[in-house]
Amino acid sequence: MSASAxxxxxxxxxxxxxxxxxxxxxxxxIYVRAGLPWEQQELLALNKFVNEMVNRGVRLEPVxxxxxxxxxxxGDHWSLNGQVPGYDEPDxxxxxxxxxxxxxxxxxxxxxxxxxxxxxxxxxxxxxxADATSEFFGDYARLLSGALSHPLQVETPFRGMGKAELVSRxxxxxLGLTLTCMSPQAGVHCGACNKCRERLEAFDQAGILDNAExxxxxxxxxxxxxxxxxxxxxxxxxxxxx
Numbered sequence: 001m002s003a004s005a006x007x008x009x010x011x012x013x014x015x016x017x018x019x020x021x022x023x024x025x026x027x028x029x030i031y032v033r034a035g036l037p038w039e040q041q042e043l044l045a046l047n048k049f050v051n052e053m054v055n056r057g058v059r060l061e062p063v064x065x066x067x068x069x070x071x072x073x074x075g076d077h078w079s080l081n082g083q084v085p086g087y088d089e090p091d092x093x094x095x096x097x098x099x100x101x102x103x104x105x106x107x108x109x110x111x112x113x114x115x116x117x118x119x120x121x122x123x124x125x126x127x128x129x130a131d132a133t134s135e136f137f138g139d140y141a142r143l144l145s146g147a148l149s150h151p152l153q154v155e156t157p158f159r160g161m162g163k164a165e166l167v168s169r170x171x172x173x174x175l176g177l178t179l180t181c182m183s184p185q186a187g188v189h190c191g192a193c194n195k196c197r198e199r200l201e202a203f204d205q206a207g208i209l210d211n212a213e214x215x216x217x218x219x220x221x222x223x224x225x226x227x228x229x230x231x232x233x234x235x236x237x238x239x240x241x242x
Contacts, residue, residue, distance in 0.1 A: 004118040004155070005030050005111050007103050008063075010045035011180040012199065013122030013158065016170040018050070020157055021120050022058045028116065029060060030107050033067040037082065038179075041187050045179035052174045066106045084182040087197045100131035104140055104154060112150035123156045124163055134159065163198060164205035176211030191216030 003026040008014035014029075021027045031046060033039050043065070050060050100121075107119050119141075123132050130136065137154040145152045158166060167175070180199040183190040190196055191214035203210040 002118070003028060003116050004120050005064075005107050005116050006120045006122075007032070007107050008046060008122070010042035010049070010178055011122075011195075012163065012175055012178050012202070013124060013166065014046065015049050015173055015175055015178045016166050017120055017122035017158070018053065018060060019058065019170060019173055022053070022060055025059075027060050027120075028114075029063045030110065031063055031065050032103050032106055033065060034102070035069060038182055038184055041184045042179050044187060045177060049174060049177045052177060064110065066110060068102050068106060082183075084193045087192050087194065089194050098131065100129075100136070101140070104137075105144065108144040108148060108150075108152055111152060112148040117151050118153055118155055120155045120157065122158055124158050124166065125160050163202035167202045167208055168206040171206070171208050178212070180212075185215050188213045188215050190214070 004021050004024070005028045006014070006017050006021050008018060008029045008031060018027060018029060029046070029050060031043055033043075043063070047063055050063055053060055104119060104121075111117065111119060121137075134156070137156060141152050141154045161169075179187065179189065180195050181189040182193045182195050189199070189212055191200075196214065199212075200210065200214075
């Protein structure tokens with residue numbers, strides 16, 4: 001298969017996406033900066049994950065960084081003012097206007113100048129936003145293909161899959177290196193935001209230990225699970241299970 005570009009963050013879904021796409025051919029991970037507070041720590045986590053995967057023999061290209069001025073676009077939005085949606089707030093509260101419009105648009109331009117025709121995203125079934133539907137991805141790919149005179153397709157291989165299923169299916173990856181948090185503290189999950197809850201619940205439902213660190217301990221978190229090993233599987237020596 002020809003090379004693909006994978007739009008990634010530093011999170012679980014992105015880690016699994018890179019592993020899947022690498023089975024099909026060369027993968028160019030693309031990270032888009034938009035001036036959001038968590039990006040530097042997220043990018044560090046992404047590079048740690050990619051380096052570990054490469055050390056394991058997985059074929060991944062170096063992370064490509066693109067950027068857009070999110071500070072100007074979003075103004076006094078929660079993503080910039082530090083008021084991130086809390087642990088119990090619904091997924092709809094984490095909406096970033098036009099997020100996939102920007103990500104895919106920038107990736108499409110890069111693909112058109114580097115001979116790549118496939119953009120992969122780790123969108124899951126639980127994503128409630130209008131720019132994460134199958135119709136949007138198909139329509140936008142056709143629009144960009146015409147505008148750039150370059151054939152493009154957007155693949156979302158995890159559509160129809162929940163996060164717990166993804167964790168279970170890709171538990172042998174070093175997912176403990178990933179970062180799924182909107183307010184990380186020195187690379188550690190805050191344990192208090194919507195995304196931390198989503199991650200904790202996924203591991204708990206999958207019955208797998210989360211080896212990531214959390215600033216606020218939760219039942220089932222990486223920090224607490226050493227005292228509660230009966231709730232999930234142990235990682236193999238020298239390997240992390242999520």
